[in-house]
Amino acid sequence: MPSIRMFRRVPPWAMAASALVVALVLAWTAPPRLVRGAAQVREDLELDVKSEYSHVKVTRYNNTRTLWFVRDNGDEVIESRVDLERPDDLLIEYTRYMFMSYAFRPNPQKVLIVGLGGGSMVHFLQRRDPKVKVDVVEIDPVIASIADRYFGVRSGGGVDIHVTDGFEYLNTTEAKYDVIYMDAFLRPSGGTDKTGVPLHLKTLAFYDQLKKRLTPDGVVMFNLNPHLSVRDDIRTIKEAFPNVYVFQLRNQSGYVVAASTADEKMSLKAVTAAAAESEARLKPSFSLRAMAGRLVR
Numbered sequence: 001m002p003s004i005r006m007f008r009r010v011p012p013w014a015m016a017a018s019a020l021v022v023a024l025v026l027a028w029t030a031p032p033r034l035v036r037g038a039a040q041v042r043e044d045l046e047l048d049v050k051s052e053y054s055h056v057k058v059t060r061y062n063n064t065r066t067l068w069f070v071r072d073n074g075d076e077v078i079e080s081r082v083d084l085e086r087p088d089d090l091l092i093e094y095t096r097y098m099f100m101s102y103a104f105r106p107n108p109q110k111v112l113i114v115g116l117g118g119g120s121m122v123h124f125l126q127r128r129d130p131k132v133k134v135d136v137v138e139i140d141p142v143i144a145s146i147a148d149r150y151f152g153v154r155s156g157g158g159v160d161i162h163v164t165d166g167f168e169y170l171n172t173t174e175a176k177y178d179v180i181y182m183d184a185f186l187r188p189s190g191g192t193d194k195t196g197v198p199l200h201l202k203t204l205a206f207y208d209q210l211k212k213r214l215t216p217d218g219v220v221m222f223n224l225n226p227h228l229s230v231r232d233d234i235r236t237i238k239e240a241f242p243n244v245y246v247f248q249l250r251n252q253s254g255y256v257v258a259a260s261t262a263d264e265k266m267s268l269k270a271v272t273a274a275a276a277e278s279e280a281r282l283k284p285s286f287s288l289r290a291m292a293g294r295l296v297r
Contacts, residue, residue: 046150051142058150064091065150067118080118082151087120088127089285094223095120096286097247097256101179102278103271103292104219104245104260108132108178112213114166115184116143119153126159128282135177136161137169139184170209177213180220207240207259214261222257230255245271247294268295 043059043066050056055070056079067080081091090096098121101108109132113121116138125132138144141163147153155161162169166184210220222237224230234257238244241259243266248255266274275288282288 047146049142049146051140053140054143056142056146058146065118067146067151080120080151082118082120082123084152086285087123087152090120090124092120093249094254094256095124096284097249097291097294098181098183098221098223099124099282099284100245100247100256100258100275100288100291101181101219101221102282102288103274104258104262104266105178105217106274106278106281110135110175110177111179111181112137112175112177113181113183114169115182116147116153116161117183118151119147120151121181121183122153122159123151124284126157128284130158132158134159135175137166137184138163139165167206167209170206170213173213175213176215176218178215178218180210180213180218182210182220182222204236204240207237211240211261217260217262219261220259222255222259224255224257226254246296247291248296249294268292271295 043061045057046060046065047056047058057068057070057076059066059068063084065082065084066078069077069079071077078092083089083091090099101111108129111125111132111134113134113136116122116136119136122134122136125134136159138147138161144161144163147161153159153161207220211218214220220241222233224233234244234246234255237257237259241261243260243262243264245258245260245266246255247257272289272292275292279288
């Protein structure tokens with residue numbers, strides 16, 4: 001879900017200012033690559049709503065829709081961004097790295113996504129690997145409704161969306177998955193880390209539940225946003241899984257971690273070759289083979 005690699009700060013006093021003044025203030029309050037200001041892109045606000053779990057907005061610029069999380073301090077964090085004409089293109093970098101899963105499980109039959117957001121990962125799987133059965137768990141019914149209305153993601157065909165807590169779902173389901181994609185974020189609070197990941201989804205006990213829901217040699221893909229204790233998160237994942245592969249995103253903007261239950265560790269050469277084979281089959285708009293080069297440990 002959220003990508004904190006881009007955000008905007010909207011000071012309360014700026015709400016009444018002209019678009020030009022807002023743009024100048026935004027450009028001053030944060031580095032340009034992190035801020036979306038009125039002078040850079042004029043997006044139409046389509047929705048502004050608060051749920052039990054989050055404050056969210058939906059904006060549109062031409063054929064691109066963006067789902068934002070609004071934090072308590074006013075920062076607006078991109079949760080999803082989708083090209084409505086090509087929704088499987090994956091416009092946010094970490095979502096592309098989540099599909100490095102294909103280097104470790106090249107022919108998944110059934111996968112689970114924990115955290116729906118705007119559903120860009122669902123779009124990718126439906127278009128690029130339509131045989132795959134996709135279960136999605138999303139705790140916030142408002143997000144599920146937004147994904148349906150604004151991003152065209154809903155249950156049907158090979159997709160089944162469950163509106164429930166991810167921990168509860170994994171405790172009660174009997175389903176087994178070849179790949180589990182962990183992408184669950186909420187508004188940062190006492191029950192989450194600084195990036196909004198629920199704390200109960202970062203424990204060894206929870207990782208044991210994940211492993212029980214995997215098929216043999218199954219893989220869990222984790223989206224880890226940058227924060228002070230991210231290396232502690234990686235160490236905990238390594239403690240729970242026999243083989244772990246860490247991909248560092250560009251500009252120090254986070255990590256995607258592949259945690260495998262396979263007995264044997266794959267070399268970088270093997271990961272690259274497997275990624276190239278899956279790239280040839282899936283034909284994505286990005287290079288899995290090139291992304292294998294971001295493997296750091």
